[in-house]
Amino acid sequence: MFARFPAVTPMKPKPMSSPVIPDAAARETPAAPDSLRPYVTLLKPRIMGLVVFTGLLGIVMAPDAIHPVLGIVVILCIAASAGGAAAMNMWYDRDIDAVMERTKHRPIPSGVVPASSALAMAVVLIGGSAAMLGLYVSWSAAGLLLFSALFYGWFYTMVLKRRTAQNIVIGGAAGAFPPVIAWLAVTGDITLFPLVLFAIVFLWTPIHFWALAIYCKDDYALANVPMYPNVYGNRRTVRAMTAYGIATVVATLIPPLLAPSLGVIYLGLAILANAHLLRLTARLWRAMAQDATPDHPAPATIHAARKLFLFTISYLFIVLFAMMLDHQLALGAWI
16 A cells, blocks of 8 residues: 555654744743643644534534533543544654654653653543543444544554655544544434545545645655655645545535535535635645746745645634534524
8 A cells, every 4th residue: 555655764752852832833932841731732732623623513413412411521532532642643753843843842852741741641531532432422432532543643643654645645534533423422323424524524634734744845854754745746746635625625515415404504605615725726836837946835835835724724614614503503503
């Protein structure tokens, strides 16, 4: 499966000491060593927010009802498991995080959180959340929750990320599981609709991360991580992103065919979001076409890639919130 891609020799972990600045995207105020903030950073709270939102979507869209207290348990377990997987990711990636500008100030490479503490927290959160979900709600949902956490924390982080340019494509499945887990916890089975929700998140993932990888290309090269732009170049990456973008648009048009509660509100907002997604992708194409050296993009290309990356975050929330809103209004739940 991975024979086409260049092998990458994992780097030996090298804990480093540097000023404490939380995860790259935010650049917040440095946290004191005895603060809980570094431990919260290990959970990747922004990703956790997306995971919680998609899990809530699975509960809302499920045809059966669940007791509110059990619904909260499902969401908390999904959040804790995702946080544990993120902590496992940061524990293993502490060596490459230490050399990448975007990640070198994370808690472990900056010396604020011991690697052993991060691993212990990961194990407790992943194991504890699966046990709680099984004991209080559903063992089948708990099994899928445990699988998704290990898929990200072990398979993506330790097997895929440093060995194949398809790391994000395959590993993106981990982030697509929460609505399926929640649906399974509520109904006890998996039907076509949660699989469509899975497909939307799965197909969206390469657009989101490859846009980031284009303007962080030097960072990944420095860490010897075979991200798609580093292996195949920016132009081929944008072609692949366009294909995934079109597939994502098609996937977002399927839910109304399966759920009678979805109509004008969902379709209207989804079409607007899809149009802007394709517009920003086309803008990235145009900017890159003017680059004299495409694999060393000009500022205009960097700017276009950054704008696309930032919108992809809003895009998923817009589409999925529109789905919940339309569904709830059709049922009269919010009237």
